[in-house]
Amino acid sequence: MPTPQPPPDPDIGRRSGGSRWDLQSSSILRLITLCALYAAQGLPYGFIAITVIAYLTREGMTPDAISGLLIMVGLPWSFKWMWGPLIDLIGIPAMGRRRPWILLSQSIVIALLLVMGLVPGLLDDPSTLGWCLFLLNCFVALQDVSVDALAVDLLRPEERGRVNGLMYGCNYGGLAIGSAALGMVVVRNGIEAAFLVLAVCIGLIMLLPLFLRERQGDRLLGVVRTRDQDSLSNADRNIADPDRLTLGRIATTLLNILRAFLTLPTAAGVLLALLASISTGLFAVYFPKLMLEELGWELESYTGTTGSIAFVGLAGAILGGFLADAVGPRRLAAVSGLCSAGLWIIFALTRPYWDNGISMVTIMILEAGLGGMFSVSLFALFMGVSWKLVAATQFTAYMALLNASRLIGNKLGGWMEDDVTYNQIYLISALSITAAVMVLPLVNPEQAQAAFRRFQRTSDRDGGRD
Numbered sequence: 001m002p003t004p005q006p007p008p009d010p011d012i013g014r015r016s017g018g019s020r021w022d023l024q025s026s027s028i029l030r031l032i033t034l035c036a037l038y039a040a041q042g043l044p045y046g047f048i049a050i051t052v053i054a055y056l057t058r059e060g061m062t063p064d065a066i067s068g069l070l071i072m073v074g075l076p077w078s079f080k081w082m083w084g085p086l087i088d089l090i091g092i093p094a095m096g097r098r099r100p101w102i103l104l105s106q107s108i109v110i111a112l113l114l115v116m117g118l119v120p121g122l123l124d125d126p127s128t129l130g131w132c133l134f135l136l137n138c139f140v141a142l143q144d145v146s147v148d149a150l151a152v153d154l155l156r157p158e159e160r161g162r163v164n165g166l167m168y169g170c171n172y173g174g175l176a177i178g179s180a181a182l183g184m185v186v187v188r189n190g191i192e193a194a195f196l197v198l199a200v201c202i203g204l205i206m207l208l209p210l211f212l213r214e215r216q217g218d219r220l221l222g223v224v225r226t227r228d229q230d231s232l233s234n235a236d237r238n239i240a241d242p243d244r245l246t247l248g249r250i251a252t253t254l255l256n257i258l259r260a261f262l263t264l265p266t267a268a269g270v271l272l273a274l275l276a277s278i279s280t281g282l283f284a285v286y287f288p289k290l291m292l293e294e295l296g297w298e299l300e301s302y303t304g305t306t307g308s309i310a311f312v313g314l315a316g317a318i319l320g321g322f323l324a325d326a327v328g329p330r331r332l333a334a335v336s337g338l339c340s341a342g343l344w345i346i347f348a349l350t351r352p353y354w355d356n357g358i359s360m361v362t363i364m365i366l367e368a369g370l371g372g373m374f375s376v377s378l379f380a381l382f383m384g385v386s387w388k389l390v391a392a393t394q395f396t397a398y399m400a401l402l403n404a405s406r407l408i409g410n411k412l413g414g415w416m417e418d419d420v421t422y423n424q425i426y427l428i429s430a431l432s433i434t435a436a437v438m439v440l441p442l443v444n445p446e447q448a449q450a451a452f453r454r455f456q457r458t459s460d461r462d463g464g465r466d
Contacts, residue, residue, distance in 0.1 A: 022213040024155055030154055031163060035170040037102065040205040042174025043182075044140055046310065047048070047198055049284055050179040051303050055186055056126075057288045058299050065126065067285050069412025072130040073137050074281075074410060077403030080141035083392030085253060087149055088150070096214035097151040097220065104245055105143035106206045110199050112136045117195035145396045150186035150214070152383075152395060165321015165384070172314035172372060177201075178220050180307025187300045251391065260387040260394045262450040268442035269385050273401035274408070275380060275436035276337075279344075279429035280371075281409020286425050294422065295354060309364045316372025317423060323373065324380040327399050333377035337437040340370045341430040374433075377431045378402070384445030387452040391428045 023030045053066060061069075092100040116132055117120060155163055178198070185194040211220065256346075260266060293299045297305075324332050343366055353359040382398040413425075420428070 002435070014148040021211075022216050022218065023150075024215040027159070029212060031166065034147065034163065035435065036165050036205050036208050039142070039169040039170040039177075040106070040202055041140060041147070041172035042171040042176075043178040043198060043201055044113075044136065045171075046175030046178025046307065047182045047194065048137075048178075050288075050306050051176075051183040051186055051194070052133075054183070054288045054294055054299055054303055055169070055191060055283065056290065057292055061126070063285055063289060064414045065407045066288075067410050068411040069126065069130050069133070070284055071407055072134045074403055074407040075139040075344060076138040077144075078400055079112035080145050080403070080409055081393070081397040081400040083142050083145040084149075084396040087146055088390070088393055089250065089253060093221045095454070096218045098146050098153065099209055099218070101146035102143055102150070102209045103206070105139045105146060106209070108139040109136060109143065109204070110202050112139070113195050113199035113202065115464060116432035117192045117199065126173070139397065145400070148396055148399065151390075152386075154214070162321045162325060164379050165318045165324070168321070168372065168376050168379065169314040169317040172310050172317055172368075176307045176310035178307070179310060183300060183303030183307060186303075205226070215345060244420050248382035253393075256387070256390045257393050259395075259455045260390055261450070262449055264442060265444045265448040265451075266394075268439055269382060269398060270401060271438055272439045272443055273382070273398050274405050275432060276374075276404050277405035278409040278432040279410070281339075281406040281411075282413050282425055282429055283409075284406070285410055285413030286422065290362075290422050296361070304362065306364070307359070309368050313366050313372040316369035317376045318372075318436050320373035321380070324377050329377040329384065331442065332439050333374055333381060334440050336370045336373040336377060337433050337440075339410050340367065340374060341434045341437075343367060343370065344430040344433075348423040348430075351423060379445060381445065385443060385448040387448075389452075389456065 017256070021029065023033055049070070053070070055067070057066065064147055077135050082302050085100065112132070112135060116136070122128060122132065151167070182194045185197050213220070219369060261270065288302070291302050292299065320332060334359070343363065350359075386394040386398070412428075414423075
């Protein structure tokens with residue numbers, strides 16, 4: 001017999017059909033919100049990694065200096081795993097488990113963007129600019145961890161593949177807007193104006209988590225639970241109450257996080273993540289220099305083309321999400337990774353055609369589509385080898401390692417500034433992604449989940465359940 005529902009709380013909004021405006025109940029609202037929040041992460045990344053870097057390259061910054069700036073930008077993403085246990089353990093139950101963290105991080109990001117756009121001369125010094133971007137990315141990374149945790153909490157197993165594809169596709173869409181649209185703002189109104197426009201864009205996206213709830217019974221603002229929320233079970237509510245935050249619970253959580261990485265598939269996943277994005281880091285250092293200095297592209301043309309082609313990455317990510325469900329994420333990662341390596345080898349061996357704009361755009365299109373598929377397949381694979389008990393923290397760790405891999409590529413790019421040619425950069429990139437593909441057979445989700453079931457039984461016997 002169905003459990004009778006408690007009387008509605010007057011603070012809870014409804015749709016026209018009478019159902020509640022919460023992400024747990026509505027797959028459409030869940031999809032829209034997660035995709036918009038991923039776009040909010042792509043906006044600053046596209047602006048910084050493409051437009052700002054291209055602008056500084058045009059202004060004469062050396063590859064070594066560009067490498068140092070990109071490392072400052074990437075460090076918060078490499079250490080974002082540190083946010084995971086904090087977000088898993090602490091929340092404001094009345095507002096939802098993840099939503100308060102999302103609102104906090106987005107509010108600080110908006111404030112920092114306003115400061116960077118309004119304080120005169122703040123961005124003239126490269127060191128000051130580097131620290132500003134470092135701090136900004138600390139809180140964009142916090143938002144990313146919070147959104148990933150929200151996705152792990154709310155997504156059903158049957159929708160993970162396609163929703164991951166759509167989310168990452170929207171991240172590409174944000175990257176495209178951050179590159180192409182804000183690139184035009186930089187050219188016409190200056191870099192400070194672009195930071196202000198970016199703040200407005202993030203503020204508009206923030207309206208979704210501000211006015212939508214995670215679950216029935218959550219409040220928009222406040223620390224007191226509603227009657228609906230009190231009527232739910234702990235499993236349904238899935239909120240970490242501060243009054244249950246004991247040393248024993250913290251120790252159990254940390255032990256489970258350690259256990260999660262002590263299997264062959266999950267340890268191999270660490271190596272895979274560290275290899276997978278080295279090529280991305282190398283390209284971030286050298287590709288703007290190749291296009292603007294070696295091949296003579298104009299800044300607006302470069303940022304516009306790169307931003308537009310990001311939509312191909314969006315399509316590749318969306319298609320990759322469905323293909324990952326159909327053929328398996330490991331197989332898709334292997335195929336897309338090897339195709340990328342082959343593409344870069346062909347490109348490296350065809351230097352006379354680089355001056356042809358059509359051939360360059362074709363390479364960029366193929367690279368973006370394959371990159372989107374490769375990334376989404378890795379996301380689905382890492383979700384498959386994550387232990388649900390600590391999935392938010394473990395999945396975040398894998399994402400942080402992917403960013404560390406990009407930083408390795410950034411650093412290699414700075415070291416090799418005068419020692420390698422552009423052809424060799426592409427050959428090194430092909431080698432790095434081939435090495436990542438060779439690790440894929442070890443990253444087996446079935447073996448990982450079998451180990452987690454054994455750990456779960458041990459945890460239950462030891463009183464590890466909350």
